Structure formats: structure tokens, C-alpha cells
Amino acid sequence: MTDLFSPITMGALSLPNRIAMAPMTRNRSPGGVPTALNAEYYAQRASAGLLIAEGTVPDPSGYGYMDIPGLHDARTQEGWRGVARAVKARGGHIFVQLMHMGRISHPDFLGGAQPVAPSALQAPGQVWTHAGQKDHGTPRALAAEEVAPLAATYGRAAALAVEAGLDGVEIHGANGYLISQFLASNTNRRTDEWGGSLEKRARFLLAATDAAIAAIGGGRVGVRLSPGSTFNDIHDEDPEATHAFAIAELAKRPIAYLHILDSRPGWDVAAQARRLFGGTLMLNGGFDRARADAAIASGAAEMVSFGTPFIANPDLPARLRADAPLAPADTATFYRGGAEGYTDYPPLAA
Numbered sequence: 001m002t003d004l005f006s007p008i009t010m011g012a013l014s015l016p017n018r019i020a021m022a023p024m025t026r027n028r029s030p031g032g033v034p035t036a037l038n039a040e041y042y043a044q045r046a047s048a049g050l051l052i053a054e055g056t057v058p059d060p061s062g063y064g065y066m067d068i069p070g071l072h073d074a075r076t077q078e079g080w081r082g083v084a085r086a087v088k089a090r091g092g093h094i095f096v097q098l099m100h101m102g103r104i105s106h107p108d109f110l111g112g113a114q115p116v117a118p119s120a121l122q123a124p125g126q127v128w129t130h131a132g133q134k135d136h137g138t139p140r141a142l143a144a145e146e147v148a149p150l151a152a153t154y155g156r157a158a159a160l161a162v163e164a165g166l167d168g169v170e171i172h173g174a175n176g177y178l179i180s181q182f183l184a185s186n187t188n189r190r191t192d193e194w195g196g197s198l199e200k201r202a203r204f205l206l207a208a209t210d211a212a213i214a215a216i217g218g219g220r221v222g223v224r225l226s227p228g229s230t231f232n233d234i235h236d237e238d239p240e241a242t243h244a245f246a247i248a249e250l251a252k253r254p255i256a257y258l259h260i261l262d263s264r265p266g267w268d269v270a271a272q273a274r275r276l277f278g279g280t281l282m283l284n285g286g287f288d289r290a291r292a293d294a295a296i297a298s299g300a301a302e303m304v305s306f307g308t309p310f311i312a313n314p315d316l317p318a319r320l321r322a323d324a325p326l327a328p329a330d331t332a333t334f335y336r337g338g339a340e341g342y343t344d345y346p347p348l349a350a
């Protein structure tokens with residue numbers, strides 16, 4: 001029987017199990033450059049079938065949280081080279097998630113410049129900056145001629161990733177960041193070829209995905225979506241139709257996997273994705289071993305990603321396999337700190 005521990009061929013990779021580590025921002029890469037501590041953290045978790053490293057900015061205009069990594073120049077690439085080397089030394093596989101934050105930013109992260117977004121609509125709420133909590137900045141709408149070059153930065157970052165020794169990239173189309181701001185009708189009020197109909201709202205997602213495919217091949221490109229999520233003030237007029245279109249378009253492309261964050265009560269997001277997407281489907285959101293095995297055995301998904309369980313359980317696959325209890329994570333150190341709450345969670349005693 002196929003379960004979480006069955007090997008799988010996913011795109012260009014052969015993975016030893018179907019457990020992925022979901023991308024998680026940990027705010028420990030000052031200046032956008034991954035460090036030796038980040039390399040140690042990912043290497044500790046290399047027994048995952050696939051590590052998906054945290055949201056990483058493909059262009060300097062995409063920063064918006066403190067000390068998150070980038071991948072857009074020689075310095076940031078060098079940091080990722082160290083991460084790739086450490087993970088490979090443990091026999092692991094690692095993608096990096098490409099995240100441009102769009103309007104969920106603040107001029108403090110952008111040298112005083114305004115954040116960019118599909119439309120000039122400020123997000124409610126606040127963001128942590130080095131000078132404390134501040135309201136999200138009011139973005140400026142991208143000019144029509146700026147949009148395609150911004151999508152192309154996902155291709156450039158993908159090329160830098162593979163050159164640095166990473167296995168591929170995940171396009172972050174979830175959770176209300178730039179791509180999801182283009183997808184949703186409340187954040188995309190454009191009337192040019194990048195907004196309006198759902199086909200036009202999906203264009204940026206597809207352009208970014210196609211840029212990455214052209215750069216490194218579809219077998220090294222995954223895409224993440226969060227259908228129906230309202231995180232970061234996303235309120236699409238018809239999220240089911242928007243995502244049905246986006247998923248059907250992605251299904252025409254030779255991508256390595258589609259990663260669905262299923263957080264929407266009352267609409268079977270996972271079943272919609274399964275119906276429309278015949279490739280490797282990865283599900284995420286509150287899974288434990290029993291639910292994950294059931295999803296794989298039933299064919300609802302080929303892979304399952306785990307987020308928070310990986311924070312405090314670096315050897316999560318071994319613990320799941322042994323049905324060992326999971327250590328609880330300390331939420332106070334999710335988004336700050338050095339080694340504490342990061343690389344100091346021990347594996348199970350041998």
C-alpha cells in the first residue's frame with residue numbers, strides 16, 4: 001500500500017518519502033542573506049522527502065518582513081549555496097519558495113520607496129518593522145510595462161537557485177502576497193491586460209510560473225495556492241472560479257507539483273484540486289500521520305506537507321514512522337531569535 005513512506009518521482013526528483021516541510025518564514029537572514037545557522041536548520045530537517053525553504057524575495061521590491069531572505073544577486077545566492085551544500089551533505093532535497101510581498105510591505109523595507117501592487121489599495125493591519133509595528137504602506141499600482149519584467153524576476157531567481165545547488169523553486173501564489181493580490185478581485189482593480197476578468201487576474205501567476213519553467217524546466221518548479229483563504233485581506237468575489245481557472249491552467253504545464261493550503265471550511269478545496277490537476281498534488285494544513293496516510297492511500301494527494309510540526313521536530317519523518325509523540329513548538333520564537341527555538345530542538349534520542 002502506498003503511504004507517507006513510499007518513495008516518489010516528482011518532476012525531476014526522486015524522493016525517498018512523501019513528507020514535505022512546508023515553507024515557513026523564520027526571520028533569521030539579516031540583510032536578505034541566508035547564514036550558516038539557516039544552513040544548519042535546514043540540514044537538521046533533511047530527512048523530509050522535500051524541504052521547501054521559506055518565502056524568499058526574487059526582487060528587492062518584494063521585501064516586507066524583517067530579516068527574510070532574498071535570491072536576486074550574488075550575495076543572496078552565495079547564502080543559498082551554503083544552505084544547499086549543507087542539505088546535500090545530508091542527502092536531502094530542497095526547493096526555495098519565491099515570495100514577493102507586494103502591498104504587505106512597508107517603505108522601511110524598501111529604502112523609503114512605496115510598496116508595489118496590482119492596485120493602489122492599502123492592506124488593513126500592521127507589519128513588524130525594525131522600528132516597531134507600523135501600518136502597511138499604501139502601495140502604488142504597477143505600471144503596465146512594469147508587470148512582465150516583475151514576473152520575469154521569478155525566472156531569474158529560479159536560475160540563481162539551481163546554479164546555487166538548490167533543487168528547484170516553489171512559486172508562492174498563496175496567502176495574500178503579490179501573486180495572490182493579482183488573483184483576487186478585491187486587490188486587483190486593474191483594467192489592463194493584468195486585471196478585470198479572472199483570466200486576466202491569473203496572468204501574473206502564470207507568467208511567473210512560465211518564467212521559472214523556461215529558466216530551469218518544469219520538473220523543478222512547484223506552485224502554491226491557498227484557495228479561499230482570506231489571509232492578508234484577500235476577498236475574491238468568486239474564489240472557487242478563480243482557482244478552478246488557475247489550477248486548470250497550471251495542469252497544462254509540466255510542473256513538478258501543485259501545493260494546496262487547505263484552510264477553507266465549507267468548500268472541498270482539495271477535491272477541486274484533485275479533479276482539475278492530474279500531476280503530483282501536495283496537500284497542507286493541520287495534517288497528522290493518520291490523515292496524511294489516508295489522503296495518500298485514497299489518491300486524494302501524492303504528497304503531504306507539514307509546517308509547525310517540523311519546527312520542534314527536526315526528525316519528523318522518523319517520529320511519524322515510530323508513532324512517537326511530537327514535541328510542541330514555542331510560538332514566541334517563530335519569527336525572531338537566533339539558535340533558540342530554531343536549531344536547538346533535539347531529535348529523538350537514539
Ligand SMILES: Cc1cc2nc3c(=O)[nH]c(=O)nc-3n(C[C@H](O)[C@H](O)[C@H](O)COP(=O)(O)O)c2cc1C
Pocket residue numbers: 022023024025026054055097172174175224261284285286287305306307308309334335
Ligand atoms: C512560522 C510560520 C511561518 C510561515 N511562513 C510561510 C511562508 O513563508 N510561506 C508560506 O507559503 N506559508 C508559510 N506558513 C504557512 C505554512 O507553510 C503552513 O501552510 C501552515 O503552518 C499550516 O500547516 P501546518 O498545519 O502543518 O502547520 C508559515 C507558517 C508558520 C507557522
